[in-house]
Amino acid sequence: MSDMISLKDRTAIVGIGETAFGKAMVQSEEQLACMAIKAALDDAGISPSEVDGLCSLNMENVFQHDIARDLGMKEVTYYSQMPAGGHGGCGTVGHAAMAIATGQAKVVVGWRSRKRSGRASRVWAQLEQRIQGSRDTWLRPWGIIRPVDEVGVMYTRYMHEFGATRDHLANVALAFRSHANRNPKAFMHAKPMSREDYFAARWISEPLCLFDCCLETDGAIAFVVTAVDRARDCRNRPVYVHAAAQGFDGGSAILANYFTADPMRSQAATCAKSLWRQSDFRAADIKVAQFYDAFTPEVFFTLEGYGFCGRGEGAAFTEDGGVALGGRLPVNTGGGSLSEVYLHGFNMITEGVKQMRGTSTGQVEQADCCFVSSSDLGPTCAVVLRN
Numbered sequence: 001m002s003d004m005i006s007l008k009d010r011t012a013i014v015g016i017g018e019t020a021f022g023k024a025m026v027q028s029e030e031q032l033a034c035m036a037i038k039a040a041l042d043d044a045g046i047s048p049s050e051v052d053g054l055c056s057l058n059m060e061n062v063f064q065h066d067i068a069r070d071l072g073m074k075e076v077t078y079y080s081q082m083p084a085g086g087h088g089g090c091g092t093v094g095h096a097a098m099a100i101a102t103g104q105a106k107v108v109v110g111w112r113s114r115k116r117s118g119r120a121s122r123v124w125a126q127l128e129q130r131i132q133g134s135r136d137t138w139l140r141p142w143g144i145i146r147p148v149d150e151v152g153v154m155y156t157r158y159m160h161e162f163g164a165t166r167d168h169l170a171n172v173a174l175a176f177r178s179h180a181n182r183n184p185k186a187f188m189h190a191k192p193m194s195r196e197d198y199f200a201a202r203w204i205s206e207p208l209c210l211f212d213c214c215l216e217t218d219g220a221i222a223f224v225v226t227a228v229d230r231a232r233d234c235r236n237r238p239v240y241v242h243a244a245a246q247g248f249d250g251g252s253a254i255l256a257n258y259f260t261a262d263p264m265r266s267q268a269a270t271c272a273k274s275l276w277r278q279s280d281f282r283a284a285d286i287k288v289a290q291f292y293d294a295f296t297p298e299v300f301f302t303l304e305g306y307g308f309c310g311r312g313e314g315a316a317f318t319e320d321g322g323v324a325l326g327g328r329l330p331v332n333t334g335g336g337s338l339s340e341v342y343l344h345g346f347n348m349i350t351e352g353v354k355q356m357r358g359t360s361t362g363q364v365e366q367a368d369c370c371f372v373s374s375s376d377l378g379p380t381c382a383v384v385l386r387n
Contacts (some may be wrong), residue, residue: 014235056113059083089381115218180336183335183361188340267380308329327345336348
């Protein structure tokens with residue numbers, strides 16, 4: 001272990017940028033990416049010509065060399081792409097930090113650009129792609145076609161084992177909507193929701209209703225990472241990358257682990273060991289967090305997987321405003337994927353930066369670090385940011 005290079009506090013996020021969030025936006029994914037990256041560089045006070053590293057979460061045809069040419073970057077000495085949709089967002093932060101800490105680059109930009117609102121952009125909505133590979137052959141014939149169907153089955157099992165209810169799901173959806181109502185950039189900013197509204201919503205995949213599911217929106221988000229000595233000279237207060245980890249176990253599959261007795265044992269169990277080993281903070285020290293929330297039950301799985309509560313206690317954790325502002329652990333203080341924007345969790349990264357800068361619309365006072373995670377229902381990643 002002595003020859004390992006520690007990433008602890010050696011790099012910092014010095015700039016963040018966002019486009020507007022909406023539906024049917026006229027710009028291409030490439031144009032949206034450039035807009036967000038330029039905004040992040042302006043936020044940091046860094047010229048595009050100084051960027052020599054690029055890291056993205058990409059499922060579309062938006063390529064690094066096109067972004068570099070569009071923005072006038074010079075020589076790029078590091079680039080990487082994270083796969084796996086919602087499972088990979090925080091990995092871009094870790095890759096950027098590693099590239100800088102090992103001397104591969106000096107200024108790294110990470111980004112995610114997505115036009116999600118069009119039906120054709122969702123692979124499970126396209127008939128010809130419903131059966132692909134061995135995994136699909138034993139899910140799709142039983143009507144488990146979309147990610148929401150898989151998570152719905154998993155939460156049904158969770159309800160049976162631990163006594164959770166749909167009221168616990170409503171706790172999550174209502175907390176995150178109330179956070180979005182404070183955030184002028186959130187897609188659901190002007191749309192308050194009551195518990196009655198939640199229970200009146202149509203089914204999507206029982207027991208999950210419309211408000212248990214993430215938004216389908218367009219937009220782009222970017223961040224800039226550099227070494228701490230350079231970070232001190234940037235335009236805004238640096239937010240340090242304190243710890244970063246990725247992980248999955250050998251039996252993993254997307255959205256569940258079908259090779260163990262407990263298919264709800266999330267991949268966070270592996271990632272958490274690495275993350276907390278690197279960090280001076282522990283779960284009990286975290287005062288604000290940003291969880292991947294494509295579906296409300298994921299909040300329970302993440303709470304348990306990273307040690308914020310015990311096994312089977314995630315649902316009860318949300319009672320009495322547990323994940324709302326003022327609660328035990330405020331989560332997704334900008335609205336999250338459920339109510340701010342769905343960009344495979346990249347808005348969790350920028351919201352974490354805002355919390356550490358003290359500029360969040362749902363600011364948690366005296367928070368000296370922020371936990372951020374990607375989806376733990378598959379190969380996953382997480383970071384701890386600090387101010």
